[in-house]
Amino acid sequence: MKKVALNGAGLLVALFAAFPVYWMIVTSLKPSREIFSTTPRPVPAHPTLEHYREILTGNLIPGVTFADFFLNSALVAVATVLLSGLVALLAATAVARFRFRLRTSFLIMLLVVQMIPLEALVIPLFLMIQRLGLYNTLPSLVLTYLGFSLPFAVWMLRGFVAAVPKDLEEAAAIDGATRAQTFRRILFPLVAPGLVATSIFSFITAWNELIFALTFINDQDRYTLPVAMTFFFGRDDTAWGPVMAASTLFTLPVIVFFLLVQRRMVSGLVAGAVKG
């Protein structure tokens, strides 16, 4: 009896959590006739890819397709990942491999800057982007997202670096390897999986971001996907089919990536909370 109640509660939670995602995908596969019927069907009676065809082949503005926005987003996200990964790896190596005077101060600062409300930085960063002449360029976004993703990336990566046994590097050093060689040949390959996990986190940060992209980009052909979606779909409440198809295409990579790294995210966010 108790077990039935628990399982029932579990199913309810699962339904509440997963339903919107399910409904997004299902709606994107329904013909318009079914979407706008007053009695919604839980599964499409006549599944169709027409909405996907529409958004993938049509021009949202003359000469610009969904794929172009997808590419803009991907470029920004990949550039953010590469820069943030490189900078974070160097910093993580410093805190995990060396003892130096400002080490603890640096780690505390890393925690504190993660508390800065990024929403409060739109105006000053807008000023900076204007001053640097980067307004209306994709690099303005790369720069912004680099700042946003870096503190957490260092925080996460330092655990991976610390997990690599130091003996390996010491052995290499005894064999006459320079520090650069040790880093490249020993540490880097062993930290690579952690670097991938960290990169995925940075990717999601950059890929999902809306406000700064909305503010820093003016030309429609340079919009990232989130901006394009609020701009072209947010106002036209009638086109739910294409909107859900676009949302699905935008969401799926994130879900796949997210599921790959979510365990590490939890441990990163609440690290230090449990004594032990």
Next chain:
Amino acid sequence: MTTLTEAPETPAAREIPARRRRPVDRLPYLLLLPCLIVIGVLLLWPLGQVVVMSFYRLNNVRQLRGDREWPWAGLDNYTQILGDPFFWTVLRNTVLFALANVVLTMILGTLVGLLLNRLGRKMATFVASCVMLAWATPALTGTIVWKWIFDDTSGLVTWLFNALPDGMSQALFGHSDWTGYGWFNSPLLFFSILTLVVVWHSFPFIAVSVLAGLKSVPSELHEAARVDGAGPWRVFWRITFPLLRPVFGILIVLSTIWDFKVFTQQFVLAGGTQDRPTFMLSIYSYAEAFSPPPKYGLGAAIAVILTVILLVVTGFYVRMVLKQEDES
């Protein structure tokens, strides 16, 4: 778990004091340099700059480019905001919204965490996977889907209310035809739906963290308490909660910070920055700064107020934790 202060103690690490006799090793500082530059330039400098900007009258993008001078405004931006009754409405909205969302997210998240801990292996994996989906969904698309669910003609909720027996609907709500009902028109309904969206997005993190905390607590304690005849309510407050107090502390602070500055969900649900009755601090700051005519100085002042509130929340929490540490 706290690797904050100590690198793993290996023989090599213990030898390091000997190294102090040699000149200071510059390598770690060199490795940190790019990171420090990025954080300094992209986070700390803007944080200072937003304070500076709040003391100027900045109403033209040319001033930002440096083509025009910045007239000093002193505290004018602050007096203007604090003297505006609308600001106090926005502040009240923000605080109430954050409070409601933190409480609901914590309750739901904790309950789901406890539930996941009790379910059988297969069922727990299934439920946890579904919960992950809500967490993984980007704020943007998650909100768009909820907007579709609340669509006033073909949305699921409209259909659901239309499906209620007419008499019952009439008696409860005063009307039975829900087609074309403005779900987002009254601020209270808008905030309720926004709460639903935000709680849906944020309870998975709480649930998974609480679950992780529960797994780290020896289960014998719970079993012993249960054998002694304690009910689930008592077990939670007497055993689980005290043991996980540090986790709950961090989760509450993180939730408060996140819920105080909700932006994307609000922006998408309201369809932009025109819906003033539903403003909260972050979107208010943004709208003042960027909706024409731009008022960057005023927006910056609101952003500063938001930041200060969050700093106080963080500071209060840090004190709380330190006090606890002293007592124990």
